[in-house]
Amino acid sequence: MIQDIGEHTFDNQYHPCPPDRESYALYYEDHAALVRKYPDRIEFPKFRDIERLNEDIYEDAVYLFSIDGERYYLVEEINRERQSHFTMENTEIFRYAEPQYLAFAGITGYQLHNWYQSRRFCGKCGRRMKKDSKERMLYCESCHNMEFPKICPAVIIGVTDGDKILMSKYAGRTYKKYALLAGFTEIGETLEETVQREVMEEVGLKVKNIRYYKSQPWSFTDTLLMGFYCDLDGGAAITLDREELAMAEWFQRDEIPVEPERDSITNEMIIRFKNGEV
Structure with missing residues (x-):
C-alpha cells in the first residue's frame, strides 16, 4: 500500500525548525503538486531550487515531516521560472509514481496543505x-x-459468500476500476455498525461475522480507511443504490478481473480473496 515505504523512516512528529537549502519544498495548487518528472521517477524541489525568485520562502515555510532525516516543508505563493524543470502535476500521480516514499510524502503533504488552507x-x-x-x-x-x-474514519468492506466476493463500481466518479463497498462512519456509530449500514444502503444485503483486517491512511480524501471482511447473512439478491454505485456483482475467486496494485487496501483485500487467503 502507498504508506508501505520499506526501509525508509517516516517521522510525523511536529518539529517546527527552520528549513535550509537542502530541505524539500512541497508546493500545491488545487489538485496539483510541483514535481519534476523523469521517465522512471519523480523529484520534489529543494529550497535551493526556488529561492532565487522567492526571498521570503524560508520565513513562510511550514514544517511537515521528515523521511530518513530529510525535512519536508509546505510553501505557498511561490514564483516559478518558465524554464524550470519542475511542473504542476495532478496529485493522482502519487498513486503510481516512483520512488514510493516520495509519492507517500507528496500525498501526505497534500493532505496537510488542504487542512491548513481550510483552517x-x-x-x-x-x-x-x-x-x-x-x-x-x-x-x-x-x-x-x-x-x-482532519482525519475521517471510513470502512472498506469485503462481503463474501463462500467462494464469491461482492465487487462494485462507483457512480459519477472518474475512478472506474472495480472496488469494494465503502463508506464513512457516522456520529455515534461503531465501525461494525458502519459496515452493516453501508452494505444495506448500497446493495440491500445483511451481513454477519464482521472481522477487522487492517487500516490505511488515505490522504487523497483525508481518510483513515479500515478494512473489514464479513459474510453474507441471508439472500444474495442485490438491490443497487444507483446514486452511489454504477454496478455491484458477485465474482468467483477464479473470475475476479483485478490484478495486484501497490496503492490501496481495497486492491489488497480483493487480491487476498482471489488468492484464497480469506
Missing part, C-alpha cells in the same frame, strides 16, 4: 488562526478554539 480562520469566532509552536495544531487567540488535522 485559516476560526470556525467559532472568525478570527485568524495561529500555528502552535509545540504540536501540529491551530488555535484562536480570541476564543481559544483549537483545530487539529
Whole structure:
C-alpha cells in the first residue's frame, strides 16, 4: 500500500525548525503538486531550487515531516521560472509514481496543505488562526478554539459468500476500476455498525461475522480507511443504490478481473480473496 515505504523512516512528529537549502519544498495548487518528472521517477524541489525568485520562502515555510532525516516543508505563493524543470502535476500521480516514499510524502503533504488552507480562520469566532509552536495544531487567540488535522474514519468492506466476493463500481466518479463497498462512519456509530449500514444502503444485503483486517491512511480524501471482511447473512439478491454505485456483482475467486496494485487496501483485500487467503 502507498504508506508501505520499506526501509525508509517516516517521522510525523511536529518539529517546527527552520528549513535550509537542502530541505524539500512541497508546493500545491488545487489538485496539483510541483514535481519534476523523469521517465522512471519523480523529484520534489529543494529550497535551493526556488529561492532565487522567492526571498521570503524560508520565513513562510511550514514544517511537515521528515523521511530518513530529510525535512519536508509546505510553501505557498511561490514564483516559478518558465524554464524550470519542475511542473504542476495532478496529485493522482502519487498513486503510481516512483520512488514510493516520495509519492507517500507528496500525498501526505497534500493532505496537510488542504487542512491548513481550510483552517485559516476560526470556525467559532472568525478570527485568524495561529500555528502552535509545540504540536501540529491551530488555535484562536480570541476564543481559544483549537483545530487539529482532519482525519475521517471510513470502512472498506469485503462481503463474501463462500467462494464469491461482492465487487462494485462507483457512480459519477472518474475512478472506474472495480472496488469494494465503502463508506464513512457516522456520529455515534461503531465501525461494525458502519459496515452493516453501508452494505444495506448500497446493495440491500445483511451481513454477519464482521472481522477487522487492517487500516490505511488515505490522504487523497483525508481518510483513515479500515478494512473489514464479513459474510453474507441471508439472500444474495442485490438491490443497487444507483446514486452511489454504477454496478455491484458477485465474482468467483477464479473470475475476479483485478490484478495486484501497490496503492490501496481495497486492491489488497480483493487480491487476498482471489488468492484464497480469506
